[in-house]
Amino acid sequence: MLPDTIRGNMDLKELPKCPVETTLRLIGEKWRILIIRDLLSGTKRFGELKKACSGISQKVLTHNLRKMEDDGLVKREVFPEVPPRVEYTLTDVGYSLAPVLDAMASWGTDYKTFLKLLKKMG
Numbered sequence: 575m576l577p578d579t580i581r582g583n584m585d586l587k588e589l590p591k592c593p594v595e596t597t598l599r600l601i602g603e604k605w606r607i608l609i610i611r612d613l614l615s616g617t618k619r620f621g622e623l624k625k626a627c628s629g630i631s632q633k634v635l636t637h638n639l640r641k642m643e644d645d646g647l648v649k650r651e652v653f654p655e656v657p658p659r660v661e662y663t664l665t666d667v668g669y670s671l672a673p674v675l676d677a678m679a680s681w682g683t684d685y686k687t688f689l690k691l692l693k694k695m696g
Contacts, residue, residue, distance in 0.1 A: 600645055601671065605630055605638050607678070610664065610671055613648065617663040642668070 589596045601607050605627060612618060612626040624635055639662060642648040647668040653659040664671075 597674070600647065601674070603638065605634060606642060607675070609635075609638060609642065610647070610668060611675055613662060613664045613668065614672055614675065617661050620660055620662070623662065647671070 590599065601610060608627050609623060612623055618626070620635070620639075623639075624630060624632065627635065639648060639650065643650050646665055649663045649665050651661045651663070653661070
């Protein structure tokens, strides 16, 4: 049996044949990629994630974190304290997305440079 952190609830039969489409299904929503970006630096509490993802509502953040937990990307840990403390950490599968985010960051930087060059030329 697979550990809970990588089991996920997605059925292989439900996934698209195209691996790019599979990746997009898991991380293609705006907030998910930003949540992963923020969790790559380590464990965060709900409030820290909400603050880092400016503009996200509590409901949307909760929905995305639950879905990411179901997909095996995020681990949620609840501490029996008053008030309860909840922390979120990327699983090994979630951390394996680091090169994808690195490539996105590099591309985004290059694109901004491209636009600056166009502006200088035009």
